Amino acid sequence: MSLVRQVPLVVQVSEQFRGLIESGEWPRGERIPGENQLATELGVSRGTVREALRSLSLTGLLEPRVGDGTYVLATDEISGVLLRDELSELDYVFDARAGIEAAAARLAAGRPSAGRIKGLIAALEARDAAHDASDLDAFVVADTAFHRGVVEASGNPLLLRLYDAIGDLLVESIEQSASFPEHPQLRAAHLDVFEAIAAADPDAAARASYALIETVKQSQ
Known part of the structure; x- marks a missing residue:
């Protein structure tokens, strides 16, 4: 016989809030509704809401600001902790990206896939189109898709998991480094x-990926 344990109400509310963050319904950087409104909508006490929000603040997903409410800091715990503990300095993020992306590019070139090559082409084309239109939001989406596409093309699920774990920091680094017109x-x-991966040249792909991040850093 197994015991049936009831999930505490605070945990239920916390998980519901987590779902809103992960789905994007509560976007990163935006202020969430106040405690009174949330308590009314969920039919729970304000104290329950406060404890649920506090638990998510401790994990780095939310950031309470005195006199200004609570904001979404990150969509995953790893990025949240890094942001909260001030480990999100741009140079740190670029160094982490260089290590992961260079390793991924080497693997991707060693096992090129026609489907993934097409995905990288599409991302580059979308990136160019957004740049020409000076559309920063679309540019960030396309550039993120390209870099993540390289890691996905590695075929290594652990590398992709690590990369996705700093997804918020990746997007933030692209947002901060993007400029129009872009340096040629x-x-x-x-x-x-892209060309090194398509040519199935692992060494060239790793060098090119590392050089890309260094070029971005030097353009700041």
């Missing part, structure tokens, strides 16, 4: 990565 060297550096 940056577009060329992205093409170098």
Whole structure:
């Protein structure tokens, strides 16, 4: 016989809030509804809501600001803790990206896939279109898709999991480093990565990927 344990109400509410964060209904950087409103909507006490929000603040997903409410800091715990503990300095993020992306590019070039190559082409084309339209939001989405596509093309699920774990920091680093018009060297550096992977040249792909991140850093 197994015991049936009732999940505490605070945990239920916390998980519901977590779902809103992960789904994007509560977007990163936005202020969430106040405690009174949330308590009314859920039919629970304000104290329950407060404890649920506090638990998510401790994990780095939410950030309470005195006199200004509570904001979504990150969509996953790892990025949240890094942001909360001030480990999200741009140079740190770029160094982490360089290590993961160079390793992924080497693997991707060693096992090129026609489908994934097409995905990288589509991301580069979307990136160019967004740049020409000076559409920062679309540019960030396309650039993120390209870099994540390289890691996905590695075929290594652990690398992809690690990369996704710093997804918020990745997006933030792209947002902070993007500028229009983009320096021609940056577009060329992205093409170098793609061409090395498409040519099935692991060493060249790793070098190009590392050089791309260094080029981005130097353009700041």
